[in-house]
Amino acid sequence: MKLFSKDRPEIPIVNHLKNDGSEWTVKEKLWLGLSIPEYKKQFLRNPINWFMILIFAIGVPLLMQRYLFGLGTVTHSSNDYPWGLFLGFGLFAMVPLSASGFMLGTTVELFGRKDFKPIERLALLNGLLGYFFAVLFLEVDLGMPWRLPYPMFVSLGPAAVLFLVAWHVATYLTVQVAEVLPAFFEWIGWLKGKRVIKKWAIGLTVSGIILSTLHQGALGALFTYAPGKVHPLWLSTNFQWILFFCSSIFAGLSMVIVASTLIRNFMAWRCDDTFKDSLDTITVGLAKGSSIAMITYLVIKIVAIAHDQEWEYLLTGWGSYYFLELGVAVVLPLFMFAIGVRNHYVTLIRFAAFIAAIGIVWNRLNTSLVCYNWQLYQEIPHWKEVWITVTIYALYFLTYRFIVYRLPIVYGWKGEK
Amino acid sequence: MKNLFSRRNFLKGGLASTAAVAVLKNKESDASGDFTGYPDGMGVLVDLTRCVGCRSCEAACNKEQSLPEPDKPFNDFSVFDELHHGQKRRPDEKSYTVVNRYDVPEIDHPLFRKIQCNHCQEPACLTSCFVNAYTKTPEGAVIYNVDVCVGCRTCMIACPFYIPAFKYSSAFDPSIMKCIFCYDTRLKEGKPPACVEACPQEALSFAKRTDCIEVGRQRIRQNPGKYVDHIYGEHEVGGTAWMYLSGVSFDKMGFDIHLPKEPILNFVKDFLAIVPMVLTIWPGLFVGFHLLATRKEENKKHTIEQNTDEKEEQV
Amino acid sequence: MQTGKKFLKTALAITLGVTIISPNTLLAMAAEDAPETITIDSMANLYTSVEFNHEMHTEYASCQECHHHTTGAIVAAPNCARCHHNHDENDIVSCSGCHVANRFSEKYLVTLEKPELFHIDKPGLLGAYHLNCISCHEVTSGPTGCQECHTMTEAGEKRFDTGPFSPKAGKNVSEKH
Numbered sequence: 001m002k003l004f005s006k007d008r009p010e011i012p013i014v015n016h017l018k019n020d021g022s023e024w025t026v027k028e029k030l031w032l033g034l035s036i037p038e039y040k041k042q043f044l045r046n047p048i049n050w051f052m053i054l055i056f057a058i059g060v061p062l063l064m065q066r067y068l069f070g071l072g073t074v075t076h077s078s079n080d081y082p083w084g085l086f087l088g089f090g091l092f093a094m095v096p097l098s099a100s101g102f103m104l105g106t107t108v109e110l111f112g113r114k115d116f117k118p119i120e121r122l123a124l125l126n127g128l129l130g131y132f133f134a135v136l137f138l139e140v141d142l143g144m145p146w147r148l149p150y151p152m153f154v155s156l157g158p159a160a161v162l163f164l165v166a167w168h169v170a171t172y173l174t175v176q177v178a179e180v181l182p183a184f185f186e187w188i189g190w191l192k193g194k195r196v197i198k199k200w201a202i203g204l205t206v207s208g209i210i211l212s213t214l215h216q217g218a219l220g221a222l223f224t225y226a227p228g229k230v231h232p233l234w235l236s237t238n239f240q241w242i243l244f245f246c247s248s249i250f251a252g253l254s255m256v257i258v259a260s261t262l263i264r265n266f267m268a269w270r271c272d273d274t275f276k277d278s279l280d281t282i283t284v285g286l287a288k289g290s291s292i293a294m295i296t297y298l299v300i301k302i303v304a305i306a307h308d309q310e311w312e313y314l315l316t317g318w319g320s321y322y323f324l325e326l327g328v329a330v331v332l333p334l335f336m337f338a339i340g341v342r343n344h345y346v347t348l349i350r351f352a353a354f355i356a357a358i359g360i361v362w363n364r365l366n367t368s369l370v371c372y373n374w375q376l377y378q379e380i381p382h383w384k385e386v387w388i389t390v391t392i393y394a395l396y397f398l399t400y401r402f403i404v405y406r407l408p409i410v411y412g413w414k415g416e417k
Numbered sequence: 418m419k420n421l422f423s424r425r426n427f428l429k430g431g432l433a434s435t436a437a438v439a440v441l442k443n444k445e446s447d448a449s450g451d452f453t454g455y456p457d458g459m460g461v462l463v464d465l466t467r468c469v470g471c472r473s474c475e476a477a478c479n480k481e482q483s484l485p486e487p488d489k490p491f492n493d494f495s496v497f498d499e500l501h502h503g504q505k506r507r508p509d510e511k512s513y514t515v516v517n518r519y520d521v522p523e524i525d526h527p528l529f530r531k532i533q534c535n536h537c538q539e540p541a542c543l544t545s546c547f548v549n550a551y552t553k554t555p556e557g558a559v560i561y562n563v564d565v566c567v568g569c570r571t572c573m574i575a576c577p578f579y580i581p582a583f584k585y586s587s588a589f590d591p592s593i594m595k596c597i598f599c600y601d602t603r604l605k606e607g608k609p610p611a612c613v614e615a616c617p618q619e620a621l622s623f624a625k626r627t628d629c630i631e632v633g634r635q636r637i638r639q640n641p642g643k644y645v646d647h648i649y650g651e652h653e654v655g656g657t658a659w660m661y662l663s664g665v666s667f668d669k670m671g672f673d674i675h676l677p678k679e680p681i682l683n684f685v686k687d688f689l690a691i692v693p694m695v696l697t698i699w700p701g702l703f704v705g706f707h708l709l710a711t712r713k714e715e716n717k718k719h720t721i722e723q724n725t726d727e728k729e730e731q732v
Numbered sequence: 733m734q735t736g737k738k739f740l741k742t743a744l745a746i747t748l749g750v751t752i753i754s755p756n757t758l759l760a761m762a763a764e765d766a767p768e769t770i771t772i773d774s775m776a777n778l779y780t781s782v783e784f785n786h787e788m789h790t791e792y793a794s795c796q797e798c799h800h801h802t803t804g805a806i807v808a809a810p811n812c813a814r815c816h817h818n819h820d821e822n823d824i825v826s827c828s829g830c831h832v833a834n835r836f837s838e839k840y841l842v843t844l845e846k847p848e849l850f851h852i853d854k855p856g857l858l859g860a861y862h863l864n865c866i867s868c869h870e871v872t873s874g875p876t877g878c879q880e881c882h883t884m885t886e887a888g889e890k891r892f893d894t895g896p897f898s899p900k901a902g903k904n905v906s907e908k909h
Contacts, residue, residue, distance in 0.1 A: 067588060069588050072585030082583065144568045145567075155548040161547075165547075217688060217691070218688065221687075226577075237684040240688070241688045379502075471878055476891050608836075618859060619862070622836070622853075632853045635852070639811050
């Protein structure tokens with residue numbers, strides 16, 4: 001992109017109007033203002049894209065195999081481990097990593113912290129995409145994916161936790177679409193729509209936080225159906241929902257730091273000065289928020305162990321693994337955040353956020369797979385299952401990049417808003 | 418609670434979920450842990466001291482439920498030596514019930530245990546299902562409706578006995594595979610399930626659940642030393658319709674003896690209880706926060722204006 | 733149970749004759765009055781009928797071990813002896829006389845509801861045979877395998893997916909990991 005923007009000042013597009021005064025068409029906006037050969041050229045010279053092609057070349061046939069010949073052909077189809085990577089990673093890890101939307105929505109819209117405004121849209125988009133792809137992962141995993149609307153409209157089981165998850169994720173997805181729409185409306189130039197949504201901003205944000213609290217917690221509560229199966233150190237039936245909710249806070253914030261870092265480094269052409277200049281300060285602010293959530297999380301973890309009288313488990317092998325997880329995934333990034341915030345070491349914070357985000361994935365995989373059926377045996381996912389998971393995640397990455405390339409997420413739309 | 422909601426409908430977004438929770442609240446009280454089962458529900462008492470591992474029940478079940486052809490004949494006893502991931506056989510998409518052998522050192526002959534759905538009084542599968550695919554019938558069976566199932570497999574997570582299996586082999590017609598107490602073909606008409614009828618040793622006795630407990634107690638009392646003084650399933654996870662008597666301690670027969678005495682749903686209630694609270698308190702709380710946070714800003718604006726006014730006055 | 737009925741008639745005649753002249757202790761039926769063999773075929777379906785050599789079995793077990801209190805002999809089991817300590821011979825001594833074939837039918841289960849009934853746990857015919865035979869065979873090294881007493885019929889082979897109905901090797905063995 002740098003290549004083209006050097007000698008063509010109107011690229012990247014930040015305005016409805018070209019330099020000569022004529023308007024960009026939507027089609028031109030889609031091609032980033034480049035001619036098709038130019039677009040092809042920039043696409044092919046990016047090594048990431050070749051990597052993506054490799055993933056899809058194998059992943060798409062595997063997905064077809066899954067839909068034509070059943071889950072049994074691509075997963076280890078276990079009756080003891082009904083949930084594998086698709087849900088363990090795709091649902092249980094993607095959703096907390098997408099808590100960013102409601103976190104920054106609340107900060108900016110409700111608490112009036114306008115200093116976080118430059119990153120609000122990225123956080124909202126990160127949330128929206130994370131949820132959308134969590135649903136996509138679900139669609140890969142469900143036995144009858146064509147019946148996705150059944151729990152909403154056909155046969156309702158409202159006393160089940162999953163019912164809550166389904167309804168809340170669906171409503172929240174709608175809320176998030178509404179929250180991201182202004183960026184889209186700016187981009188296509190339909191300002192009336194934007195104004196309508198702006199009026200709902202507070203309502204949307206408040207319903208966002210309600211729905212998030214409940215379904216982030218509900219994902220944890222799903223495991224309270226299996227009190228005898230998940231290792232007691234990873235399951236506290238009384239506190240599971242708080243633990244999941246609380247960890248989703250720093251997961252979401254860390255994910256925004258990770259995403260903004262990647263965008264700042266690899267998509268600098270797309271960022272405007274407001275974003276670039278304020279990012280360091282914002283990152284420190286986010287790290288501060290993360291640290292508080294992490295401390296709270298650690299305290300609840302200890303309270304949970306004390307409450308359930310599980311001290312003796314800490315001395316077993318599982319206990320060591322538990323300490324390893326907490327140490328690497330929470331305590332280490334917590335210290336790095338703390339040092340980073342105090343001394344304004346933004347790079348350290350970014351590194352810590354990366355660890356914390358991976359750490360949450362690790363925690364969710366531990367809860368749903370590694371420490372599940374701890375008294376039976378450990379299931380290792382089929383390589384095809386891993387590949388399909390990576391493929392869906394790659395699709396998530398591409399969609400993310402596609403939108404950030406175009407919509408005013410990390411830059412402000414110039415001209416009429 | 419409903420009135421409170423309708424009076425405070427200041428949040429459009431919250432309303433959709435409010436409706437959901439209003440339903441949730443009603444349903445929750447129906448399915449609370451106080452439900453002790455249908456009074457005339459049937460049950461089966463499995464006397465493990467009688468089972469000789471002939472697998473007649475497996476064969477009968479296979480034919481009654483029109484299950485797929487087995488991998489090995491039902492009179493092939495090498496299946497008792499099979500281990501999958503170090504585990505003995507379990508019900509899967511080809512079998513609703515299996516018999517496993519246990520060699521207990523203090524007993525000079527092998528012991529056998531039949532497993533199938535225990536048909537809980539308050540089934541975890543049922544309470545975890547978000548499309549109501551499961552029903553506990555007044556006759557005592559926990560049955561499954563494939564027509565509404567979406568295949569999320571939460572029931573398999575929730576079942577404390579590792580019973581429901583999934584037809585992973587099918588892409589277009591998958592379903593949960595699980596013993597249904599021969600509900601459609603037999604139980605509904607007052608007949609015992611096929612396995613009970615097939616058992617030559619009468620290791621399976623079919624009767625009202627309450628009578629099963631009575632018979633179990635009588636056997637324990639009248640045969641001192643023969644049985645462990647416990648009817649497995651009388652209280653486990655809130656009680657099950659299928660219950661077991663054993664001559665050796667239940668953990669030696671592969672039973673999970675650490676199962677709670679209360680229904681699995683009770684462990685989920687902590688979370689279910691907070692749902693209405695979050696729904697009612699959060700909107701007020703956060704709108705309040707919002708007003709507080711922005712008032713400060715407005716105040717600031719106000720003060721600045723005042724200050725400038727004052728300055729102007731001074732000038 | 734053809735032979736069983738004949739046996740019954742004889743038993744009845746003997747009982748009537750003996751009761752008038754003998755004191756209680758002598759009421760017990762004599763083993764030699766019993767039939768030599770009994771064909772157990774009332775439930776033959778999956779398995780062929782069993783030719784039960786009654787005479788031979790009297791050498792291994794006393795009457796009451798199978799007939800409980802019905803033959804007038806003293807019952808050994810302390811739990812039974814509480815009521816049946818001094819029991820007369822019964823008119824009916826055959827297994828099916830007391831142990832019903834449809835043990836778990838709705839109709840039979842209702843009869844168990846009577847509050848005065850003590851025998852709420854009486855095995856059905858199928859259970860009575862197998863519980864009694866196998867437990868004794870285990871001690872006396874008698875046959876305990878299914879087909880050692882009765883061979884499988886075609887219906888049985890079908891039910892058990894065995895013999896000509898065996899699963900084809902490899903055909904159904906799903907890929908296990």
